[in-house]
Amino acid sequence: MKLDFPIAAVLFDMDGLMLDSERAVLRAWRQAAREHGHDFDDSVLHAMVGLHDRLCRAMLLERFGPDLPIDAIFARTEALYLGRIEAGIPLKPGLTELLDWLDAVRLPKAVATSSTRQRAQGNLRSSGLLPRFPVSVCGDEIEQPKPAPDIYLKAADLLGVAPAHCIVLEDSEPGVQAALAAGMTPIQIPDIKPPSTALRALGHRIVGSLGQAHSLLREAVWQRTCCLV
Known part of the structure; x- marks a missing residue:
């Protein structure tokens, strides 16, 4: 050691x-997905921890298919996340x-x-x-x-x-x-x-x-x- x-x-x-900040990110992902008719369960959310956005996109499209509104979900996630961290990040x-x-x-x-x-x-x-x-x-x-x-x-x-x-x-x-x-x-x-x-x-x-x-x-x-x- x-x-x-x-x-x-x-x-x-x-x-x-x-x-x-990870919990705020994952909550934003979950809410954004639900607003667009999809459910990102814990297995999906945890798989994205530490990954670059490009790899997250590829993983989500592979799992949910090309009809997933990926750009809209990403944009909404970012907006939700920014709103949650305005008061500062512990x-x-x-x-x-x-x-x-x-x-x-x-x-x-x-x-x-x-x-x-x-x-x-x-x-x-x-x-x-x-x-x-x-x-x-x-x-x-x-x-x-x-x-x-x-x-x-x-x-x-x-x-x-x-x-x-x-x-x-x-x-x-x-x-x-x-x-x-x-x-x-x-x-x-x-x-x-x-x-x-x-x-x-x-x-x-x-x-x-x-x-x-x-x-x-x-x-x-x-x-x-x-x-x-």
Whole structure:
């Protein structure tokens, strides 16, 4: 479980990892689908967690057929979601303490989210996180979305660090797969959807909170500092 390599940067997913926003997204999906005569049950909603919009579209059309009013449902979902987050998005417990510590030990950090730049900027701004992340990569800025490694490789490149020395904090299965494909070390903090048996078999680190992830990082940095003394 210990992190036994030099950590050069920590890369953060956004929804469900830093922001308690996934539930609002899924409620918006469910309502929008019902308004257009369809039922997105939990299996459908959970399958979309962590996926880029393009992959969500493909999955929904495959499941419900080409007659699904996909554009109307997407537009209504976005409107409902924006309405629900106008008052601000709650931060996940332990996030502020983790960010403060990373700043204190001068570990670079970045956001790598499947959300579009417009949505990500809005969410980070309304939650007060925007000034804390000078580097971010969004789902509409890369060729292949999660679970492909593109978004994390681009974030590492912008920070000027080697992928092998990056920690990735993720809540979703596609995000963990993307981190592993990028040659990085993911720490998963599951949100709505628990890790599947197949995902657990990958052998990555899974913890129950950002506080626990913080403890792993702090121990790794402390041990390396002691070794250099």
